[in-house]
Amino acid sequence: MGYRVTLIPGDGIGPEVTEAARRVGEATGVSLEWDVVDAGERAIARDRTPLPPSVLDSIRRNRVALKGPITTPIGGGFRSVNVTLRQELDLFASVRPARAIAGEGTRYPETDLIVVREATEGLYSGVEHWVDRAHTAAETVNVITRFASDRIVRFAFELARRQKRSHVTAVHKANIMKTTGALFQGVFREISALYPDIRSDERLIDNMCMQLVKKPDEYDVIVTTNLMGDILSDLCAGLAGGLGVAPGALFGEQLAVFEPVHGSAPKYAGQDRADPVAEILSLELLLRHLGEAEAAERVYRAVWETIAEKKVVTYDLALPGYTDRPVPPSRCSEMAAEISRKVPLIDLEKPRPRWRPAS
Numbered sequence: 001m002g003y004r005v006t007l008i009p010g011d012g013i014g015p016e017v018t019e020a021a022r023r024v025g026e027a028t029g030v031s032l033e034w035d036v037v038d039a040g041e042r043a044i045a046r047d048r049t050p051l052p053p054s055v056l057d058s059i060r061r062n063r064v065a066l067k068g069p070i071t072t073p074i075g076g077g078f079r080s081v082n083v084t085l086r087q088e089l090d091l092f093a094s095v096r097p098a099r100a101i102a103g104e105g106t107r108y109p110e111t112d113l114i115v116v117r118e119a120t121e122g123l124y125s126g127v128e129h130w131v132d133r134a135h136t137a138a139e140t141v142n143v144i145t146r147f148a149s150d151r152i153v154r155f156a157f158e159l160a161r162r163q164k165r166s167h168v169t170a171v172h173k174a175n176i177m178k179t180t181g182a183l184f185q186g187v188f189r190e191i192s193a194l195y196p197d198i199r200s201d202e203r204l205i206d207n208m209c210m211q212l213v214k215k216p217d218e219y220d221v222i223v224t225t226n227l228m229g230d231i232l233s234d235l236c237a238g239l240a241g242g243l244g245v246a247p248g249a250l251f252g253e254q255l256a257v258f259e260p261v262h263g264s265a266p267k268y269a270g271q272d273r274a275d276p277v278a279e280i281l282s283l284e285l286l287l288r289h290l291g292e293a294e295a296a297e298r299v300y301r302a303v304w305e306t307i308a309e310k311k312v313v314t315y316d317l318a319l320p321g322y323t324d325r326p327v328p329p330s331r332c333s334e335m336a337a338e339i340s341r342k343v344p345l346i347d348l349e350k351p352r353p354r355w356r357p358a359s
């Protein structure tokens with residue numbers, strides 16, 4: 001059976017890393033028919049808007065999309081395409097797994113966490129204004145609703161159950177934010193009582209940052225609000241090996257968009273240097289969503305083997321901090337070719353590779 005999937009190449013390194021993922025997708029043998037649409041800078045140049053309606057239509061039609069990163073101007077310019085996309089399509093759950101691969105590039109080689117972030121409201125609601133004409137004061141409204149909090153907390157517990165994970169931690173700042181924080185906390189307490197099989201607890205955001213850096217292995221699934229989740233998922237990406245290897249997914253009731261945690265890394269745009277792994281692992285999550293578990297597993301293991309071998313890896317994975325055996329960096333396209341070459345050769349009869357300490 002063929003699948004029609006929306007593909008948004010995006011800005012900066014986006015076209016290179018999405019092309020890499022497309023190539024790996026082909027190697028799986030799954031029939032993926034790409035409906036390529038532009039958002040971001042290319043769309044502005046052609047349609048004078050960063051998010052043409054045709055992009056939303058394509059995702060609504062196909063129900064699944066693979067997306068590259070999109071640049072957002074800082075402190076002015078157009079509204080974030082990423083935030084608008086999530087709100088327009090009601091992609092309320094941002095799921096960002098932080099999995100260390102082959103023990104490389106991390107002080108925590110066994111990291112295996114998932115950040116579940118509410119993606120439609122909170123401090124990213126877009127409700128903000130200058131208080132005075134001189135622009136000496138400004139306000140951003142933190143919109144938290146019972147509906148969205150209930151939906152994201154249930155999503156986190158259901159995901160934990162599906163993936164046989166045993167522990168969900170809510171992260172908030174209810175001691176200071178006594179309305180918004182307390183509402184999210186209260187909903188978490190109500191919903192967690194419905195899942196007695198899963199351990200639940202809470203952490204204040206500041207403490208959580210410290211806890212994660214000291215002992216990430218004590219956490220499993222983390223559920224939180226929009227801005228806190230955005231920050232925590234980058235922190236967790238760092239624990240697992242960096243932005244170059246951190247995939248992500250956005251889920252609505254009917255639609256799903258897969259995209260890496262990283263941004264458009266403009267300084268590497270067009271140089272064929274960026275690490276394609278985060279986008280390739282986003283494709284892995286997409287394949288799992290489509291029910292193509294075997295193809296997804298091949299992609300995951302091909303990435304693992306490529307990183308473990310340290311022969312064909314991009315600059316970020318070749319640096320001394322990443323590996324104790326630095327190697328000359330390969331190009332983005334070379335790494336994609338190596339992963340694609342490995343995909344059909346993976347022996348799924350063998351147990352999934354696990355990192356083990358050197359004896």
Ligand code: NAD
Nearest residue numbers: 068069070071072082243244261262263264265274275316
């Ligand atoms: P960034 O993720 O683009 O870059 C942060 C650092 O990580 C840079 O040093 C970059 O070179 C490096 N990096 C990122 N991805 C890499 C990869 N695949 N391989 C190797 N190195 C990589 O974050 P930023 O610089 O804060 O943001 C740049 C732009 O991206 C901004 O306009 C921002 O708004 C946008 N952004 C978009 C998304 C998205 O589309 N979902 C997410 C985050 C940031």
